[in-house]
Amino acid sequence: MKRPFLAMLLAVGTFAASPVFANDADGPVATGRREILVDKVSPAYWRVTLHNPPFNIFGPETIPQLNEVITAIEKDPELRVVVFESDVPGFFLTHYDFVPPLKATTSMPNGPLGMPPLPDMLIRLSKAPVVSIAKIRGRASGVGSELSLASDMRFASREKALLSQFEVGAGFVPGGGPMARLPELMGRGRALEVVLTGSDIDGDLAERYGYVNRSLPDAQLDAFVDAMAQRISRFDKQTLADIKAEVDAVSLPSNERIARGWDSFIQSVQRPAAQTRITELMKEGLQKNPDVERRLPVYTGRLTGTTPEK
Template sequence: MKRAQKSHVTAAALYTVGGRRNNAVAAMAFVAAVMGAMPAMADSTASNAIAANPNKSVATKRQVRVERRTPAYWRVTFDNPPFNIFGPKSIPQLEEVITAIEKDPDLKIVVFDSAVPGFFLTHYDFVPPLADSTGLPSGPTGLHPLPDMLVRLSRAPVVSISLIRGRATGVGSELALASDIRFASREKAILSQWEVGAALVPGGGPMARLPRLMGRGRALEILLGAEDIDGDLAEKYGYVNRSLPDDQLDGFVDAFATRIAAFDRKAIADTKRLVDLASLPSDPEIAAGWDAFITSVQRPQAQAKIKQLMELGLQTNGEIESRLGHYTATLGQD
């Protein structure tokens, strides 16, 4: 167990609150509990390709790629097969993109999408070495880099759209919620906050954002039920703006983004800023979620449930990743 603890980290072990790492050591208990059941992961991700050959093309080494369709309109694509799991190798890449979004004087709109069939963006990676996570500095807001980037995306003077085709689970749902607008595939989109099903508290801000979108009751249904939500129900509840037939989704989003890209940047930025004042959660609300998450991952109940999921094939088995809401409901009762 000590060997596993030194060489691996779960998402829990790297999460810190307000940029502080005072809870990170305590969270290592979570690592020790689950690593005994954690299978080795194949060296197949784009991040591993970077370390193996830094001279490879951007298309093969980037988990987060940017296509500048015009100076005013960018596409940001998640490309980390097989499941678009988000981990410490992804964080610096996304941070570069968020910083570029904030600073580019010509950019007006950015669309987030996926190159991995069946997965928009999923949960945090439970496998990488500890140093890959704990070595990351806090972001400008003082939050851990992941919630920091989500907060900054929401406040950027640029319109952000999540084009959701496939699963948006955990981090994927939280990035979608941090985006200004969400459009989903009616047939292929699945959104979820799965954490409570594994005895965890979600940490990326959904408790602060979901009630503002859909009201308290529906937000609690999503968070406490920890179930998979399809495109039509997501639209009905306000989880997404619209659910469209899959064969119409790309054309609709591209036309909408192109339309906004033609408008005045100052008018876009000022309008968004005023909507932000009325609708965005404060940093303390986001930080409180991270505090609750760090507390939850140290509980034996969470440790046991994540261990069960890893034994079933979390991160290695497409069946588990594709039906995470179902499998969390099959875990042993407390």
């Protein structure tokens, strides 16, 4: 029997990719299979668009592209604020790609912090001397939730945002740091509610819990986030970086805590329970059936967990 879940999930490393950056005046431009597009609104303000229709699934092809963007964010001398958003209706960013073979991910080296690439990149984003904002419209599950949590601020569409860490329903531990980040944002009980149920959290509940800064009417979300980003982009870069570093010192989890979560993830995805449950999800139509992707916690909640016939 094929084991696509294990084959895809043991993901490590970064490598070079072709440029993802649009000309400053041109807006996002894709070249080849581009899943992450960068629009330089101004030298101080960039929009990063997640673009992998139909479901914005994150996979091995996405790793080097995200690494390239985060490296540029870290190094650009003029950049002050970056906004992550999606142009795929119904989806901000979802889970890892369950299809590619193991060698597509395990052949990549660790990132600059010496960690596998996903936790490495998310830590670097949190600690970059640039303000990062996640504008969440549509489903942000798994990696999508973790990218949002790694960003400095999160703003959600009241009508269209859905956040979740669905992984428990598929039999494995989240790997991108939500167990380390969520308790600081919402407290232990609510953090456990999110990661132990795998249920959807809509925009309003996310605001009440502290999962996001605010939820706004969908029609107001773009203008609100753009106005905030424009305002921040006019401030002194070093002052922004200094303020952020001071807040980071008392609010971010240690690299070691993120690393422990990743280790737990790697161990859990190799267990029979994860292999069985993800096989059931694939049979239901994961990554093919729009209803499965839109209502992932519903499908994980009704899995039997029994070993399928070989």
